[in-house]
Amino acid sequence: MQERLQKLIAAAGIASRRHAEELITAGLVTVNGKVVTELGTKADPANDHIKVRGKLINPSLQRREKVHVLLNKPKGYLSSVSDPDKRPMVTELLPPSLGRLYPVGRLDFNTEGLLLLTNDGDFTNFITSARNKIDKVYEAKVKGVPPEPAIQRLRRGVTLDDGTKTAPARIRKVGETETNTWFEILLHEGKNQQIRRMFDLIGHSVIKLRRSRIGKLRDDELKPGRWRHLTEDEVKLLTRSQPRIKAQPAKGKVMNKAAAPGRGSSRP
Secondary structure: OOEEHHHHHHHOOOOOHHHHHHHHHOOOEEEOOEEOOOOOOEEOOOOOOEEEOOEEOHHHHHHOOOOEEEEEEOOOOEOOOOOOOOOOEHHHHOOHHHOOOEEEOOOOOOOEEEEEEEOOHHHHHHHHOHHHOOOEEEEEEEEOOOOHHHHHHHHHOOEOOOOOEOOOOEEEEEEEOOOEEEEEEEEOOOOOOHHHHHHHHOOOOEEEEEEEEEOOEOOOOOOOOOEEEOOHHHHHHHOOOOOOOOOOOOOOOOOOHHHOOOOOOOOO
16 A cells, blocks of 8 residues: 555654655655655555665564553653753653654653653654644643733733744643642643743743643653553544643632642642
């Protein structure tokens, strides 16, 4: 069966779908000995010889098993497979026996929480596609106590420092002390350092940030730096389109000072 070259390259574990497109346009991919630079080109690995940088990828496609991993990313790791500055990367937390895996989306260097990694290009594209509406939930500890009108402003969507507009978000206060406040934030999008930039805009910087849920997937037992395979049911759950939750402000009981997360716990 013929499939797009970038999809086949990603399935072989050579590169992510986006990086595969760059390899094609750079003239580093051949099909039956001919250089291919057009992104729409298709090939059949059962009949065509596909090479990337001169290396045949057909054997990798034949033996490649799809791997889906859930990692609890600690602070201080880069959501990438390479870094010229030699910073620690999330892939270093996984055993080599898993093969070459790629992060599905990103978490900022100083953000903790759930991160998916896989060699499955279709899975990556589904999760990261805006049209599939995969909600993500974060727990944030912010400096000070933002006034309710400021939080309402964030719920409606704000214009960030680079001129981009954020979509409406669900933000619920879950704890408060005299010096800090804890919020649960549900986003449908993921602009670079979006939550930190949102709270900077209202003058209450984020001290700690953790992603606690991806779609309906949550694992409070998974410790920072640990990983596990997704079950077949979890993969199906994540790749099933979900109706978007309206970003209405949630009314929840506010924790008292003693019960606020982060005081003697790992929650931000």
